Amino acid sequence: MQQRERLAEIAEQIRSCTRCPLHQTRTRAVPGEGPAQPRVMLIGEAPGFYEDRSGRPFVGAAGRFLNALLARAGLTREEVFITNIVKCRPPRNRDPLPAEVEACKPYLEEQIRLLNPQVIVTLGRFAMAYFLPQARISRVHGQPFQVGDRWVVPMYHPAAGLYREALRPVIEADFDRLRAFLDALSRQGKLSLS
Numbered sequence: 001m002q003q004r005e006r007l008a009e010i011a012e013q014i015r016s017c018t019r020c021p022l023h024q025t026r027t028r029a030v031p032g033e034g035p036a037q038p039r040v041m042l043i044g045e046a047p048g049f050y051e052d053r054s055g056r057p058f059v060g061a062a063g064r065f066l067n068a069l070l071a072r073a074g075l076t077r078e079e080v081f082i083t084n085i086v087k088c089r090p091p092r093n094r095d096p097l098p099a100e101v102e103a104c105k106p107y108l109e110e111q112i113r114l115l116n117p118q119v120i121v122t123l124g125r126f127a128m129a130y131f132l133p134q135a136r137i138s139r140v141h142g143q144p145f146q147v148g149d150r151w152v153v154p155m156y157h158p159a160a161g162l163y164r165e166a167l168r169p170v171i172e173a174d175f176d177r178l179r180a181f182l183d184a185l186s187r188q189g190k191l192s193l194s
């Protein structure tokens with residue numbers, strides 16, 4: 001099966017998933033969206049109110065801030081794949097439970113395997129903990145880590161910049177650094193091809 005078809009098949013499985021109790025309270029599951037061969041994949045926590053309504057990731061206020069942050073990193077929504085650790089909205093936006101993260105894990109693992117991004121940007125501590133379980137977001141935000149054969153860059157969740165005014169410039173600076181990091185990776189890529 002073609003990679004694109006397999007991605008679509010996973011999205012369909014997610015939309016009809018009943019692996020954890022979150023399916024009972026969701027309006028729509030949110031599989032994620034973006035190109036089949038992205039250089040950068042973004043992983044958030046879980047859908048919120050507007051994502052649950054629309055079936056699309058990061059379409060609410062945090063999503064609008066994320067779009068501005070992507071622009072700082074020299075990226076557009078169209079060129080990145082965006083998904084979440086948990087694909088269904090937890091009631092009242094509570095934190096996802098370990099059992100929910102575990103139930104959703106096979107979908108994320110398969111998405112990562114198929115998309116094979118060079119860089120994964122995690123948004124918030126749940127997505128960070130998935131790759132860097134020992135890390136503290138206040139210490140490592142904005143720093144690239146090599147995990148297997150990819151880079152993981154843990155970022156504060158964009159929503160944190162909306163409700164903690166002081167974090168906003170910190171998050172913006174992290175995305176400025178991401179731009180410099182991606183540029184450096186591109187230059188290395190060119191060098192190794194020549």
Ligand code: URA
Binds near residue numbers: 044084
């Ligand atoms: N917050 C997230 O973590 N993910 C979304 O899709 C929306 C808000």
